[in-house]
Amino acid sequence: MSDSPRPGPDGGPGFPAARPTPLATMLAVVAAGGVVGALARAGTLAAFPYRPTAFPWSTFAVNVVGCLLIGVLMVLLTRVWTDRPLLRPFLGVGVLGGFTTFSTYVLDVQQALRAGVPGTALAYLGATVLAALGAVWLGDAATGWLLDRTRAGGSAR
Amino acid sequence: MSDSPRPGPDGGPGFPAARPTPLATMLAVVAAGGVVGALARAGTLAAFPYRPTAFPWSTFAVNVVGCLLIGVLMVLLTRVWTDRPLLRPFLGVGVLGGFTTFSTYVLDVQQALRAGVPGTALAYLGATVLAALGAVWLGDAATGWLLDRTRAGGSAR
Numbered sequence: 202m203s204d205s206p207r208p209g210p211d212g213g214p215g216f217p218a219a220r221p222t223p224l225a226t227m228l229a230v231v232a233a234g235g236v237v238g239a240l241a242r243a244g245t246l247a248a249f250p251y252r253p254t255a256f257p258w259s260t261f262a263v264n265v266v267g268c269l270l271i272g273v274l275m276v277l278l279t280r281v282w283t284d285r286p287l288l289r290p291f292l293g294v295g296v297l298g299g300f301t302t303f304s305t306y307v308l309d310v311q312q313a314l315r316a317g318v319p320g321t322a323l324a325y326l327g328a329t330v331l332a333a334l335g336a337v338w339l340g341d342a343a344t345g346w347l348l349d350r351t352r353a354g355g356s357a358r
Numbered sequence: 359m360s361d362s363p364r365p366g367p368d369g370g371p372g373f374p375a376a377r378p379t380p381l382a383t384m385l386a387v388v389a390a391g392g393v394v395g396a397l398a399r400a401g402t403l404a405a406f407p408y409r410p411t412a413f414p415w416s417t418f419a420v421n422v423v424g425c426l427l428i429g430v431l432m433v434l435l436t437r438v439w440t441d442r443p444l445l446r447p448f449l450g451v452g453v454l455g456g457f458t459t460f461s462t463y464v465l466d467v468q469q470a471l472r473a474g475v476p477g478t479a480l481a482y483l484g485a486t487v488l489a490a491l492g493a494v495w496l497g498d499a500a501t502g503w504l505l506d507r508t509r510a511g512g513s514a515r
Contacts, residue, residue, distance in 0.1 A: 228397060235396025236389040239456045243388045243447070264460040271461040272468075290400070293461075299396045303421040303458035304428040304450075307490045311429075311498070330487065333464045341468070 222286050230287050234295015242300050253316040257309040260302070261329055267301035268333040272340025280348055379443050387444050391452015399457050410473040414466040417459070418486055424458035425490040429497025437505055 242263050249259035274292055282288050306329060313322035399420050406416035431449055439445050463486060470479035 228400075231396050231400045232393040235392040235456050239388050239392025239395070239452050240385060242455060243385075243451050246451075267461045268464045271465050275465065294400050294403075295396050297461040298399060298459045299392050299456040301460035302455045303460050303463065303486075303490060304424045304454040304494075306460065307425045307487075307494045308428050308432065310491060311494050326487065329460075330464075330483065333460060334467060337461075337464045337468050 226287070227290050230291045231295045234291040235299040236295075238296040238299025238301075241296075242302060246305075253312040254318050254321065256321055256325055257313075260305050260309055261325065261332070264301050264306060264329055265332045265336045267297050269336035269340040271297050272337040272342075273344045274340075276341055276344040276348065280345075383444070384447050387448045388452045391448040392456040393452075395453040395456025395458075398453075399459060403462075410469040411475050411478065413478055413482055414462075414470075417462050417466055418482065418489070421458050421463060421486055422489045422493045424454050426493035426497040428454050429494040429499075430501045431497075433498055433501040433505065437502075 245263050246259050249262075251257050251259060271293060274289075274297065278285075278289050278293070310322045310326050313319070313325065402420055403416050406419075408414050408416060428450060431446075431454065435442075435446055435450070467479050467483050470476070470482065
């Protein structure tokens, strides 16, 4: 989350070179993000529970929103927050990796099949993948467009 | 999720009835599980990194193994660990929910498409879903079969 891993502009050969983030810091940051993501997911699913025969809207929403946010995040990490080495492990690996879930998604499909609603199972199976792919694309495109627009506005001044 | 909300066999009318798990305990257990799951996933992906043009084997493995384990877990929770109210929030919601990821899966697909390998993107997209569904079914069926076999062996003695 700082410039520390890179030598400063005046960092000559006498200075220590790039100092990578210590492993312990990286693990702590991933763990902290994992707590945030898991609690946010558990809270959402507890607030909007669903029966095995129903479309699992809350897990659908968790996964699609998580994919929208990872699309936004990747653009920001590449174009804006290029000197924040802890943001990707915290927000990307920890928070969004912990927020979204594949195990609950697949369990939902299995339980819908077992509950005798194969149409719901298939609709949920396909809709989640399609909506999540659309969401990551939208997050990426919209963030890129906004950044371009902001910078064009800035340079026109 | 458990028998705990029901009074014990000797719990007469004079005893306090169902005592649900306190919310703070539940949140702490989900958070602790989220730490374990996120670190296990981050460790796996760090140990087996992949390029955007390659098949993302480590994320594939994380999601498929997580789905195998959720299949095993759900049978154990339903048939064996019926009086352990914290195991599902810890292992299911926390550990496996935090271990598996939908955001990295979808990001991998997007990056493979962007890297110009649509065949890899589509193969990974489909193979993950199919293998994960097969894994949850296998975990469920194998655990059920083993439990039946163990119990049949026990009652034959």
